[in-house]
Amino acid sequence: MNYTNFDPKTWGNESFVKIGYDNQAKQLCIVFLDEKAVYFKGVEEKIVFQFIISTEKESFLQEFLWPKYRHEWVPSSLLVQTP
Numbered sequence: 622m623n624y625t626n627f628d629p630k631t632w633g634n635e636s637f638v639k640i641g642y643d644n645q646a647k648q649l650c651i652v653f654l655d656e657k658a659v660y661f662k663g664v665e666e667k668i669v670f671q672f673i674i675s676t677e678k679e680s681f682l683q684e685f686l687w688p689k690y691r692h693e694w695v696p697s698s699l700l701v702q703t704p
Contacts, residue, residue, distance in 0.1 A: 622650060627678075629654070634678045642669045649690075651682070658697045661690040 624641040627634060641650040642664075649664040649672075664686075675681045686692075 622648070624650070624652070625673075632678060633676075636679065636682075640669075640672075642666070649686075652697050656697045658695050659692050660695065661686055661692045664690055 622641040622643045624639045626639045627637065629635060629638065635654075637651045637653045639652045641652075642648070643650075644666055647663050647665065649661040649669055650658055651661070652658045668685075672678065672681050672686070
């Protein structure tokens with residue numbers, strides 16, 4: 622899984638600093654400021670793009686991702702990055 626950094630000041634988000642997506646597994650990973658990460662399972666690529674281009678990322682996360690998708694918390698130190 623490759624990750625993209627999101628500067629909180631630039632993007633206006635207050636909780637996360639990077640996201641990653643695995644198209645094969647349909648998993649979205651969001652890494653938070655507190656160094657915890659959450660994997661959302663079964664997320665289609667178009668939903669990830671909607672999240673990326675959203676000007677209200679915090680609202681998208683709270684109103685759409687949390688309630689709709691199964692998720693699992695992991696320490697960010699356990700994240701595996703692909704080259």
